[in-house]
Amino acid sequence: MKYPFVSVVVGIRNEEKFIEECIESLLNLDYPRDSYEIIIVDGMSTDKTRDIVQKYPVTLLLNEKKNVAAARNLGVENARGELVAFTDGDCKADPQWLKTLVHEMQASPDDVVCFGGPNLIFDTDPVFGRVVGYAQESFLGSGGSAQSKNSTKKHYVSSLPNCNAMYKKAAIKEVGGFDERFVVGQDGDLNYRISKKGNKFLYIPNAKVLHHRRGTFKSFSVRMFKYGVWMAELFKKHGEFVRWYAFLPSIAILFAVILLITSIKFFIPSLLLLALMTVYFILVFITSIQVTYKMKSKYGLFTLFIIPVQHVAYGLGFLYSFTNSPLISKDSSCSDI
Template sequence: MTDERPDEATDPLVSVVVVTYNSERTVGETLSSLADQTYPDDRYEVVVVDGGSTDGTAGLAGDHGAQFHVVEGGTIGACRNRGVDVAAGDFVAFTDSDCAVPSTWLRSHVDRIADADDHIVGVGGPNRPFPSDPPFAKLVGSLQGTVFGSGGSPQSHAIDRVREVRSVACCNVLYDASIFDAYRFDGDINVGEDAEFHFRLSEAGHRFLFDPAIAVSHHLSPTFAAFCEKSRSYGYAMARIQRRHGKVIRWYSALPSLALLGGSVAALDDLGKRRLRNVPLLALSFLLVSGYATRQVYRDRHSGLALLVPLMLAAQYGYYGLGFLEGLLAPDPVPQELP
């Protein structure tokens, strides 16, 4: 630890929670970055909550001196709740087991929230690919920095100023611990648990501060197949969450599914009338959108791989839309009896 401040005794205690599951390959990097904070080492603790790993995750947590708790078979939401339960801090921070945080991470979060208004319950920031990640992962990061790649989601979209937002990503967030006296993550949710939790907070009038300067490194999808699968899982999760609440959580979440259905109807209409009118118009619209995103990605990466952006956008929208439809149509799980 470095850069201890003269008034470090007044610094609030922070509990950092890292949720893991078979994270042996990456969690060591996460915990090493948390051990190298400018925040006083006696004013924060690191808590690892594991969903029942079968690899060497537990040993790595022990090697780094982190508390280790297991929620066997637990969802991400349930593991986050266990972390909150055991946290002793005035603030609770979360990062993921495939992330690395800068040395000023805790200091920046605590300083940012110190003078925040009462309706601010937390601080978050963006996540960026690791410099050592493969070229495709970096391309994913640049695509998510565009409005068409992220849907305007602040944790990915390139926002250049501190602003209030309704939601941030749990791979880079610090909460005022008092918020957990009245709210918890939904323990039944494994993907999108942060979006669902923040939706309930925003409905009650709470907000977050988004600071673009507090960024973490995050291992993004390294392959096209992984990118497609993640898009599908996000779409499925968002549909399930919105079904649960009976409300639209993010206005853009249904657009990919509507585009898939609308495109199919338009193609069938052209086929039935034996003429091409609708499909060329749709193709032109997509080319304009993907061309704009390609230009932004190229300006960021200066790589010919930016030419893959149209294919990536088509896959992202298509798989997200498919997942969303699956989530809307899937039967609700049968409630399990408690012992």
């Protein structure tokens, strides 16, 4: 195969715990070393991250805006390659990762402009993080999205997470790059705009990246709330749902509240509410068994709490966005890169 030059961009902030592992995995890719560059974009880290990065033969850029979207724009702006691959500072790339992405790019039609693979779980991560990771691989946890499902079949998808994705740079520049006002969900917004140009995204199961799962119950809840907020902002910006399941948790919350209020006077709403909650928790229980089986650990049963918390926090975040001034207007556009 031919080896076109690829720019690998990693946006980071305070990643002293994992950045060394990430960089070493990128330096040891099975791809000619003179055919790719590694660009680390640091969001003004306050720990030892930059000291660690400077030990390696990589390009270090400083991102004064600190957010991930700005980091990726800066990386693209300084990329020498016409292909730009993204991963995160808490990820570890498989040695065949880049070669697999490039090979699929060369074998695909011109309208396929983004290629990516699974977002796998480290078995050595803390229990809570692993349970969250496996729970989000389920249908209840991800809606079947490529971001989390980790399918074993190659297929076209509507979007790919930027912890594991390679783009034709021209496709990113054509739509004006990442919208830097998005604190989270910036890759979903970019991919939506790219897809509106008639372009496609290819999921490749063999292009593997391991991604550390972290956090606590509290931080997980806050993160899900923020995802809900920014998914609503995506809707307000584009005037339609970027993901079909985005509104379901908030609709379920509103419907449950209405049934609860009306059940004070009427008997049927209380029966309907009970029936729906029973079905929901049966599905959650089945999912928890699946996670327990995957983990081969009783801790998989934590899914019984994690999935409902995810749905409620996400739904409340979505509703919150509609009760406050819009963060992103429908007619707003991104600055060129």
